[in-house]
C-alpha cells in the first residue's frame with residue numbers, strides 16, 4: 047500500500063492525528079462533565095482574597111482540612127490589611143491543623159503585605175500580576191483567575207499532570223508546557239471546567255497508585271487503560287466518592 051500525502055501525519059504523543067487527538071480529548075472532557083456534573087473548586091471561598099488564601103494554605107494538605115480551618119480564619123482576618131497586621135503567634139494557632147503552620151503563617155503575612163503595598167489590598171485579576179506576589183505561582187494564579195474572576199485558566203496540579211500524560215495529551219512533565227499543550231486542544235472558554243473535571247477524576251478514579259480502570263467512564267478513550275485494576279468489581283471498590291480527607 048502506498049502512503050499518500052493526504053494521510054494525516056502522526057504528530058501527537060499517541061501517534062494519532064492532531065484532529066483525532068483534539069476530538070478524543072474533547073470527548074473525554076464531555077464524558078467527565080457527565081460523570082462529575084458538580085465539579086468545581088473544592089476549597090470554600092466567597093471572595094478572591096479568600097480563594098487566594100485557601101489555595102496558598104492547601105499546599106501539602108487536603109482541601110477538606112483547609113475548609114475546616116478557613117471559617118475561623120476568614121472571620122478573624124476579613125481583608126488583606128488584617129493579615130498584614132496579624133500577630134504571627136495567633137495566626138500560627140489557627141493554622142496549626144494544616145501542618146507547616148510556621149511557614150504558612152509567614153507566607154500569608156508576606157502575601158498580604160504585598161497586596162496592601164502594591165495593590166491597595168485588592169487581589170489583582172491578571173496572571174502577570176498574580177505571579178509577582180510572594181508564594182503565588184501559575185497554578186495558584188490560575189485557580190484564582192478561573193474560579194474567582196471568571197478568567198479561563200488551566201490548573202496543572204499533580205492530578206492534572208498525571209492524567210494529561212495518561213490520556214496521551216502530552217508527554218511533558220513541565221507544568222507550564224502541559225498547560226500550553228493541553229490548552230491548545232480545547233476552547234479557551236472550557237479551560238477552567240476542564241481543570242475541575244480532570245482533577246475530580248484524578249481524586250476519585252484515576253488515582254496515582256492503583257487507578258480504577260475497570261470502573262472508569264473514559265476507559266474506551268484512554269491509551270493507559272490497564273495500568274490499574276481492570277476487574278469491574280475490584281475497580282469499583284477503589285472509587286472514592288469525595289475529596290481526600
Ligand code: SF4
Nearest residue numbers: 252257259262268271
Ligand atoms: S482507563 Fe485507567 S488510566 Fe485511563 S483514565 Fe481511566 S482509570 Fe485512568
